[in-house]
Amino acid sequence: MNNYDRIRTENTVDNKENFYENVPEPVTGAEALLRCLIEEGVDTIFGYPGGAIMPVYDKMYDYKEKIKHILTRHEQGAAHAAQSYAMVTGKPGVCFATSGPGATNLITGIANAFLDSVPVVFITAQVTSNLIGTDAFQETDIIGISMPVVKWNCQIKRAEEIPEMVAKAFYIATTGRPGPVLIDITKDAQTSKLNYKYKKCRFIRSYNPYKPLKTKEIESAAILINHAEKPLILAGHGVLISKAENELKAFAEKTGIPVAVTMLGISCFPANHRLYAGMLGMHGNLAPNKLTNEADVIIAIGMRFDDRVTGNLKKYATEAKIIHIEIDEAEINKNVGVDIEINNDARDVLRYLIPLVNQNSHERWIREFRINDKIEYDTVIRPEIKPEKGPIKMGEVVNVVSELTGGDAIIVTDVGQNQMSAARYYKFRNPNSFITSGGMGTMGFGLPASVGAKVGKPDSQVIGFIGDGGFQMTIQELGTILHYNIPVKLIILNNFFLGMVRQWQDMFYQKRYASTELVNPDFVTIASGYNIPGEKVTEREQLAEAVKRMLKSGGPYLLEVHVEKEGTILPMVEPGASVSEVKIIK
Amino acid sequence: MIKKEFTLSIFTEDHIGILNQITIILTRRQINIESITASESAVKGVQLITLAIRTTDDMVRKVARQIEKIIDVIKVFVHTSEEIVHQELALFKMSTKSLLSGNIIDHLVRSHNVRFIEISSEYMVIEKTGHKSEIVHLLNELEPFGILQYVRSGRVAVTKQVKEFHSYLKEMNEAMREEEEDKELEILKRQNE
Numbered sequence: 022m023n024n025y026d027r028i029r030t031e032n033t034v035d036n037k038e039n040f041y042e043n044v045p046e047p048v049t050g051a052e053a054l055l056r057c058l059i060e061e062g063v064d065t066i067f068g069y070p071g072g073a074i075m076p077v078y079d080k081m082y083d084y085k086e087k088i089k090h091i092l093t094r095h096e097q098g099a100a101h102a103a104q105s106y107a108m109v110t111g112k113p114g115v116c117f118a119t120s121g122p123g124a125t126n127l128i129t130g131i132a133n134a135f136l137d138s139v140p141v142v143f144i145t146a147q148v149t150s151n152l153i154g155t156d157a158f159q160e161t162d163i164i165g166i167s168m169p170v171v172k173w174n175c176q177i178k179r180a181e182e183i184p185e186m187v188a189k190a191f192y193i194a195t196t197g198r199p200g201p202v203l204i205d206i207t208k209d210a211q212t213s214k215l216n217y218k219y220k221k222c223r224f225i226r227s228y229n230p231y232k233p234l235k236t237k238e239i240e241s242a243a244i245l246i247n248h249a250e251k252p253l254i255l256a257g258h259g260v261l262i263s264k265a266e267n268e269l270k271a272f273a274e275k276t277g278i279p280v281a282v283t284m285l286g287i288s289c290f291p292a293n294h295r296l297y298a299g300m301l302g303m304h305g306n307l308a309p310n311k312l313t314n315e316a317d318v319i320i321a322i323g324m325r326f327d328d329r330v331t332g333n334l335k336k337y338a339t340e341a342k343i344i345h346i347e348i349d350e351a352e353i354n355k356n357v358g359v360d361i362e363i364n365n366d367a368r369d370v371l372r373y374l375i376p377l378v379n380q381n382s383h384e385r386w387i388r389e390f391r392i393n394d395k396i397e398y399d400t401v402i403r404p405e406i407k408p409e410k411g412p413i414k415m416g417e418v419v420n421v422v423s424e425l426t427g428g429d430a431i432i433v434t435d436v437g438q439n440q441m442s443a444a445r446y447y448k449f450r451n452p453n454s455f456i457t458s459g460g461m462g463t464m465g466f467g468l469p470a471s472v473g474a475k476v477g478k479p480d481s482q483v484i485g486f487i488g489d490g491g492f493q494m495t496i497q498e499l500g501t502i503l504h505y506n507i508p509v510k511l512i513i514l515n516n517f518f519l520g521m522v523r524q525w526q527d528m529f530y531q532k533r534y535a536s537t538e539l540v541n542p543d544f545v546t547i548a549s550g551y552n553i554p555g556e557k558v559t560e561r562e563q564l565a566e567a568v569k570r571m572l573k574s575g576g577p578y579l580l581e582v583h584v585e586k587e588g589t590i591l592p593m594v595e596p597g598a599s600v601s602e603v604k605i606i607k
Numbered sequence: 608m609i610k611k612e613f614t615l616s617i618f619t620e621d622h623i624g625i626l627n628q629i630t631i632i633l634t635r636r637q638i639n640i641e642s643i644t645a646s647e648s649a650v651k652g653v654q655l656i657t658l659a660i661r662t663t664d665d666m667v668r669k670v671a672r673q674i675e676k677i678i679d680v681i682k683v684f685v686h687t688s689e690e691i692v693h694q695e696l697a698l699f700k701m702s703t704k705s706l707l708s709g710n711i712i713d714h715l716v717r718s719h720n721v722r723f724i725e726i727s728s729e730y731m732v733i734e735k736t737g738h739k740s741e742i743v744h745l746l747n748e749l750e751p752f753g754i755l756q757y758v759r760s761g762r763v764a765v766t767k768q769v770k771e772f773h774s775y776l777k778e779m780n781e782a783m784r785e786e787e788e789d790k791e792l793e794i795l796k797r798q799n800e
Binding site for chain 1: 619620624627628631635668669672673675676678679680681776780
């Protein structure tokens with residue numbers, strides 16, 4: 022194209038832009054990509070540039086008013102931040118990385134989003150199409166590598182395919198059971214031109230997320246529920262995803278059925294509600310675990326009977342008929358055999374179900390929960406959150422934060438004891454206010470996820486509870502906090518141990534502490550290198566005041582709390598044990 | 608639980624990489640693929656992958672749902688051996704000399720219903736279609752004569768059921784179009800509100 026042609030084309034483009042809205046116009050693949058993202062309502066992208074994705078980043082320079090790009094310090098950080106952004110906003114997250122190592126560095130983050138059903142659109146660049154398959158510089162088969170951990174992926178080698186594939190990606194990521202998708206775009210597809218026109222995807226022949234409501238099954242479920250004497254609701258992440266919190270509350274209140282939640286279901290039901298039964302699973306509460314095996318009808322809503330929830334499957338829900346409301350058909354009858362399968366969206370089902378169930382109150386049954394709650398409170402909870410002497414406990418820190426924030430903060434965690442303490446002792450009041458790595462249990466999730474949550478919800482107080490081990494896995498993201506002055510509050514629960522592994526060594530490996538004790542840097546000093554103010558707490562008397570100072574500070578803040586070195590998270594359903602054999606004493 | 612033979616008829620879009628996605632699911636469940644065939648189906652643009660696997664009733668149901676969950680998979684049908692008509696095809700390359708003695712050729716044609724698809728002075732190529740057991744039976748009989756090459760195809764199968772795949776596809780398309788129209792209406796309604 023000579024200069025004269027270029028000027029002519031540009032003029033035509035301008036004219037078209039001014040006078041006709043829907044006439045296709047020639048743009049580069051890179052520009053088309055950004056326009057598609059804007060069409061999908063994207064205004065924030067987490068990512069990291071590199072050789073193959075440079076045409077896209079170059080175009081971002083022109084679009085910086087419309088799309089904010091957060092440069093993380095590692096692609097894994099970008100992936101976790103994008104996931105966490107999606108979890109707090111309800112919008113799909115978007116994450117960019119270059120080819121080769123950029124793309125492979127995303128994998129942990131992609132797998133994490135996949136196991137926790139979070140919609141994230143990952144866009145990776147690929148080497149020029151004629152180099153694919155030749156082991157070119159920074160070439161990697163990211164389609165093959167990511168295949169088992171994405172809901173869908175595709176490679177784009179021609180610019181013309183970009184609008185359709187991006188539309189498809191957003192449709193697939195956000196509908197049905199959400200999940201991550203990946204689009205791999207070759208460098209030549211980014212630079213060559215296409216006639217840009219965008220149409221949102223509303224239909225894919227081979228993929229139907231909107232199944233007709235299973236009214237007959239719901240009616241049978243209602244009969245079962247109306248005759249139940251000891252019914253129990255197990256609410257999972259699906260309740261939050263389908264925005265069925267109000268329906269769940271109405272359903273529980275009408276039927277008087279106690280609501281237990283999975284870890285990812287936390288915050289779908291107010292923790293201070295009289296029907297709240299607490300968390301299920303390995304480190305869940307005593308009552309819901311124990312009483313799972315006494316319940317006569319279990320209504321599982323948007324959860325997948327993960328092994329951390331069920332314990333030994335042979336001794337799980339032994340007395341119960343199970344109703345499973347789940348949008349992903351492959352999850353039904355996968356781990357636990359169910360009596361009534363309702364393969365629909367949780368909110369749609371509950372809306373149809375509520376008028377069919379009778380007003381009820383299961384006072385005697387609920388009393389059993391309260392009795393167990395009292396036992397757990399006296400033996401486990403009170404000593405953990407209100408100890409009078411000895412070292413600071415993790416639960417105690419969480420409890421102070423919970424009280425001082427009134428349960429209104431968005432809590433992000435890493436993985437391990439810090440996560441279990443936050444899940445157990447923070448009194449969540451708002452939906453989608455608990456951001457954690459569930460299925461994958463990814464250490465290093467906490468710090469970048471705190472960044473993503475704060476970017477997504479700048480007006481909420483975002484607090485990350487992170488262990489000293491996990492913090493050092495993605496510690497470089499302090500650089501992102503510095504760069505964009507992201508006012509997150511980070512609390513390091515420092516026990517100088519990989520706490521959860523140490524707990525298992527203590528309980529099941531005769532206290533042989535192999536490679537779990539840590540020699541740590543001074544985290545407050547490290548934070549100060551990133552211009553992040555911080556404080557170290559080693560004594561109980563300092564704790565509340567230090568937390569108050571942290572909450573009051575306007576910017577980012579790091580609070581390092583030295584907690585009990587060999588603390589144990591209880592209760593515990595030991596591996597291989599039944600949920601009803603949950604232990605409250607080590 | 609007893610393992611049985613199942614035939615999976617998997618109808619998919621004609622996209623690259625689907626076979627890979629399917630085998631990932633079977634590999635994770637430690638299920639060996641006994642045979643595999645892929646071809647275009649009676650519906651243009653729709654691929655049909657036919658898999659034979661040995662597993663339990665319970666497991667086949669689980670993996671079928673997981674396979675159907677793959678975005679580009681349109682429909683999965685699970686069949687036991689009684690529910691389908693199936694065939695496999697084998698080719699045997701034999702030295703001509705070895706088969707000339709006695710009435711072996713006569714026997715092959717009469718009892719095994721084979722076809723000779725090439726005959727030269729050095730070798731013959733024999734084609735046999737049938738169930739795997741019949742082919743293996745022939746293989747055992749030919750072995751003493753010295754087999755130069757032997758190859759057997761994957762299973763091809765059609766179902767005995769009356770309802771055909773394209774009627775499923777049509778229903779699916781119609782249901783989804785309606786759904787789509789409903790959704791658009793709803794969006795319009797919301798915009799008006």
